[in-house]
Amino acid sequence: MLFLALAVLGVFLASIFVGRYPKPYWMPFRVFQEDPLARQLVLKLRLPRLITALLLGMVLSAAGAVLQMVFRNPLVEPGFLGVSQGAAFGAAISILWFTRHPLVIELSATFFGLLALAGSYFLSTRIRYGGWVLRLILSGVAVSALFSAGVGFLKYIADPLTELPELTFWLLGGLYSVTWRDLLFVLPFGLAGLAVIYAMRWRINLLSLDDETAFSLGASLSRERLVLLVFAVSATAALTAISGIIGWIGLIVPHIARRLLGASSEKSIPAAILIGGIFSMIADSLARTLLPGEIPLGILTSAIGAILFIYLMVSIGIKVRNHV
Amino acid sequence: MSSLFSLEGIEFRYDTGEPIVLEGLSLQIPAGKVTAILGPNGTGKTTLLHIMLGVLKPDRGKITLSGKPHQAYSRQELSRLIGLVPQFESTPFNFTVYEYALLGGSPYLSPFQMPGKEDLEIVERALETAGISHLAKKPVMEISGGERQLVQIARVLAQRTSILLLDEPTAHLDLENQSRILKLLKKMSDRGESVVMTTHDPNAAIFGADYFVLMKGGSITACGSANEVITSQNLSRIYRVPIRVEKNKGYPMVVMDKGEA
Numbered sequence: 080m081l082f083l084a085l086a087v088l089g090v091f092l093a094s095i096f097v098g099r100y101p102k103p104y105w106m107p108f109r110v111f112q113e114d115p116l117a118r119q120l121v122l123k124l125r126l127p128r129l130i131t132a133l134l135l136g137m138v139l140s141a142a143g144a145v146l147q148m149v150f151r152n153p154l155v156e157p158g159f160l161g162v163s164q165g166a167a168f169g170a171a172i173s174i175l176w177f178t179r180h181p182l183v184i185e186l187s188a189t190f191f192g193l194l195a196l197a198g199s200y201f202l203s204t205r206i207r208y209g210g211w212v213l214r215l216i217l218s219g220v221a222v223s224a225l226f227s228a229g230v231g232f233l234k235y236i237a238d239p240l241t242e243l244p245e246l247t248f249w250l251l252g253g254l255y256s257v258t259w260r261d262l263l264f265v266l267p268f269g270l271a272g273l274a275v276i277y278a279m280r281w282r283i284n285l286l287s288l289d290d291e292t293a294f295s296l297g298a299s300l301s302r303e304r305l306v307l308l309v310f311a312v313s314a315t316a317a318l319t320a321i322s323g324i325i326g327w328i329g330l331i332v333p334h335i336a337r338r339l340l341g342a343s344s345e346k347s348i349p350a351a352i353l354i355g356g357i358f359s360m361i362a363d364s365l366a367r368t369l370l371p372g373e374i375p376l377g378i379l380t381s382a383i384g385a386i387l388f389i390y391l392m393v394s395i396g397i398k399v400r401n402h403v
Numbered sequence: 404m405s406s407l408f409s410l411e412g413i414e415f416r417y418d419t420g421e422p423i424v425l426e427g428l429s430l431q432i433p434a435g436k437v438t439a440i441l442g443p444n445g446t447g448k449t450t451l452l453h454i455m456l457g458v459l460k461p462d463r464g465k466i467t468l469s470g471k472p473h474q475a476y477s478r479q480e481l482s483r484l485i486g487l488v489p490q491f492e493s494t495p496f497n498f499t500v501y502e503y504a505l506l507g508g509s510p511y512l513s514p515f516q517m518p519g520k521e522d523l524e525i526v527e528r529a530l531e532t533a534g535i536s537h538l539a540k541k542p543v544m545e546i547s548g549g550e551r552q553l554v555q556i557a558r559v560l561a562q563r564t565s566i567l568l569l570d571e572p573t574a575h576l577d578l579e580n581q582s583r584i585l586k587l588l589k590k591m592s593d594r595g596e597s598v599v600m601t602t603h604d605p606n607a608a609i610f611g612a613d614y615f616v617l618m619k620g621g622s623i624t625a626c627g628s629a630n631e632v633i634t635s636q637n638l639s640r641i642y643r644v645p646i647r648v649e650k651n652k653g654y655p656m657v658v659m660d661k662g663e664a
Contacts, residue, residue, distance in 0.1 A: 153495050278515045285509050287496055292489055294458045296562065297482030297510035342496040342542075345517065 080346070083353040087133070090360050094129050095121055097364045104368060127259045132363035132376075133356045134262075134269045135254070135318045136328055140355025141276045142311035143329025144336070144348050148287040149304050152215055156329035157192075157315045160215070161222035163324045165195025166316035167250060168226040171233045174249075175242060181264040185317040189268070191226070192316030196308060198222045252323035252377025254363055265317045272314025276348060279307060283344040325377050327384025328355055334391055358383075406470075407566065407597045408432040408455050413464035415450060424450045425461070426621045432614075434469070437588055437598040439608035441632075442618035443642055448601035449490075451618070452568050455599065457481050482510035486559035488552070488569040500546070500554050501539040504529055507561025522561075529560035533587065549580025556587060567591065569600040573607045585611030605633055605657040617641055629655055 096106045100120055110117050143156040150160075157163050169191030173184045202218035230250065237243040276283075285298050286307070293300055319325070336351035359376075362383060366376045413428040424447045432438050432455075440448050453459040454466065457473055466473045468484070476484070486507075507529065508522040530536045533553045538546055543554060552572055559567055569588070573581040588598050588611055602608050608615060615632040617625040619641040625632045633655040638646040645660035 148496065151493075151495055281517050282509075282512075282514045284496075284498070284502070285506055287494055288506070289489060289492055289494075291453060291456065291458050292487060292492055295456055295482060295485065295487035295568075296506060297479055298514075299478060303514055337496070341502070342498045343502040345502075 080340070080349060080353075083350060083357070087353050087356050087360075090357050091129065091133065094132075094360050094364045095125060097368055098125065099368055099371065123259075127262045128254050128257045128363065128367075129360060131254050131257045131262050131265070131318075131321065132359045134265070135322050135325060136332075136355035136357070136359025136362075137352045138269050138272055138314045138318050138355075139325060139328040139359070140332035140336070140351040141273055141348060142315045144333035144344065144351045145276055145283060145307050145311045146329070147333055148283050148344055149307055150215055151287050153334065154216060154330070155219070156327070157312070158223070158324070158326050158329065160199040160219040161195030161226055162192045162312055162315055163319055163326070164223045164226035164230065165198075166192035166319040167324050168195075168229045168233070169316070170320040171230055171246060171250070174246065175233055175237055181261050181321065185264060185268065185320040188320035189313045189316040192312050192319070193309065195222050195226055196312050198225075248375065249323045250377075251375035252325045252380070253366065253373060253375045254322055255367070255373045257321060261321045265321055268317035269314050272310045273352065275310040276307065277352070279303075280348040281343075281345040283307070283348065287344075323375075323377060325359070326381045327388070328358055328380055331384045331387050331391070332358055335387070338391070405434045406431045407434040407468070408599075409465075409467045409470075410454075411465045413451075413454065413461045413466065415447075415454060415459065415461050424621050425454070428464070428622050430616060430623050430626065432597075432599055432616075434597050435592060435595055436613040437592045437600070437611055438614040438616060439612035440599065440601045440616045440618060441605055441608050441641075442601075442603065444603060446618045446641075447621040448603075448618055449570050452487075452570055452599070452601055456485055456487055456568055479510060482562070482564075484564055485566045485568060486562045486564040488555045488559055488567070488572060490571040490574060492551075492555060497542045497544045499539065500535065500541050500543055500557075501526065501530070503543055503554055504557040504561050507558040507563075510562060525563070526557075526561045529557045532560055533557035534583075547580075549576050549583065552576065552580070552584055553587075556584070565596050567596060567598045569598065571602055572600050573602060573604060573611075581607055582610070605638060609633060609654055609656070633657065 097104065098106060100106060100117065101110055106117060111121060139157065146155045146157060146160065147153050166188035169187040170184045173187040177183060199215065199218045199222045202221060203214040206214045206217060234243060234246055237246050282303065285293050285296055286300065286304060290300060332355045333347065333351045336347045336354055340346040340350045362379045363376055366374045366379050410428060410430045413425050414423065415425040416423045440451065442448050450459065454461055468476065505518055505522065505526045508518050508525060512518060530539055533556050535550060535553050535557060538550060543551060572584050576584065585607065588600065592598050609629055615626065615629055616623060617632055617637055624641060625637050633648055635646055635648045638648065638657060647658045647660045648655045649658060650656070
């Protein structure tokens with residue numbers, strides 16, 4: 080764990096100097112000291128963006144770990160349950176029809192994110208066939224598709240010259256436009272989500288057991304699950320509102336954390352938070368550095384995440400259900 | 404006989420319109436003994452256990468625990484009084500035996516609290532009592548069925564409850580593991596704890612229990628000592644196959660009757 084914490088710090092410090100100014104890939108410390116433009120660039124653009132990337136990775140991983148354990152399904156992540164698509168829909172509505180004020184976008188994203196989660200959950204309880212895992216995945220796919228269609232519709236009616244390019248690039252996911260102001264608006268949501276998840280990191284184990292067992296051990300299942308889900312989803316939705324849809328971090332990072340530190344959420348959740356931070360800081364540094372133009376972050380995280388997922392599936396076999 | 408659970412006129416169905424599972428069920432469960440609830444599959448044994456636990460509420464009827472209405476107990480009080488060992492505990496996460504047993508300490512911790520040194524010592528003792536200290540670091544998915552049952556019992560030992568409910572604790576176990584589990588339950592009742600288990604195997608019940616309850620179709624058909632309850636007539640009626648009960652060292656022994664060749 081200490082190693083991971085040091086790695087977060089190391090990647091954070093290194094990422095400050097990674098970029099395409101004054102020339103591609105690396106800014107020597109001397110330039111930072113002597114060039115006022117470089118200092119401005121770091122302090123006004125790179126730093127808020129880097130902190131947001133760190134927070135984004137931490138929140139998505141923590142939320143993914145919570146969703147996997149609360150729904151007792153290792154194949155779940157915010158995107159699978161419609162949360163990301165719902166949040167994207169909420170943010171897009173706000174951008175197109177109401178206001179681009181970050182707080183309104185976040186609230187709208189959070190509302191639709193929670194609505195999507197509730198929709199997936201209730202739909203899964205109404206499906207009459209298949210196990211819990213299958214039902215939840217099916218309902219998540221259906222709810223995601225509904226919100227994707229909604230986003231598609233919004234793109235269709237958006238002004239093709241002004242609104243559509245912005246919306247499309249935003250949906251691909253990226254932190255290219257993040258400012259200190261954006262960060263200040265998402266920070267409370269993100270930190271509140273992380274704080275609650277971290278504080279309940281041992282208790283979350285209990286919520287991953289069968290309902291009767293968890294009940295016999297004193298868990299107030301509905302209340303505790305609701306608290307965790309509301310904090311996890313609102314943090315995810317708030318971050319999604321400024322980053323667009325960033326896939327796969329929430330699915331893959333909890334798996335890596337469990338593989339490194341074991342299944343108990345007491346250790347795997349803090350580990351997932353740290354690994355998620357490292358993952359997204361690296362992905363975002365690559366996104367803004369590899370090519371002269373910005374690569375959408377969502378494309379990079381999906382590519383890296385999918386490759387890692389395939390590797391984990393083939394090498395250890397992700398178990399879906401087993402009995403104690 | 405002092406009653407642990409007293410149930411009167413219990414009725415339960417899972418959903419409106421669904422068939423009734425328990426119908427007018429009345430029963431006294433003695434304190435400080437091993438009680439076996441026997442009956443064929445699908446007769447409502449698990450539902451009855453869940454009603455005693457409090458996770459299911461009866462549609463009608465009264466249930467008291469040590470003379471006090473069940474609903475008068477808080478969630479925390481119940482979780483410090485009653486432990487549950489389900490037939491299967493399904494989890495997709497590969498906890499170690501130690502991590503899983505540690506969850507038994509949950510009733511004594513708030514949702515934001517972490518287990519402390521004392522909780523860790525309690526778990527070590529629980530693993531020792533269950534005879535599985537050597538498995539502490541093993542992932543639960545990599546141990547045998549009998550060992551998994553012992554892990555669940557260790558988790559309940561760490562829960563420090565005086566009442567233990569077990570759902571089919573010996574199903575799917577070989578004879579050695581059956582005997583191991585049943586002897587452990589007996590030892591717990593000798594220490595003053597009350598054990599209630601469901602089973603569809605009369606011989607396992609005779610081996611481990613002091614008090615017997617026969618169930619069929621959601622109600623009680625007989626209860627009492629082994630000699631009173633485990634009779635050929637009672638068993639043949641509830642299991643709907645010819646069953647012979649012989650005596651072995653003063654205890655009944657149940658044999659399926661093959662009939663005339």
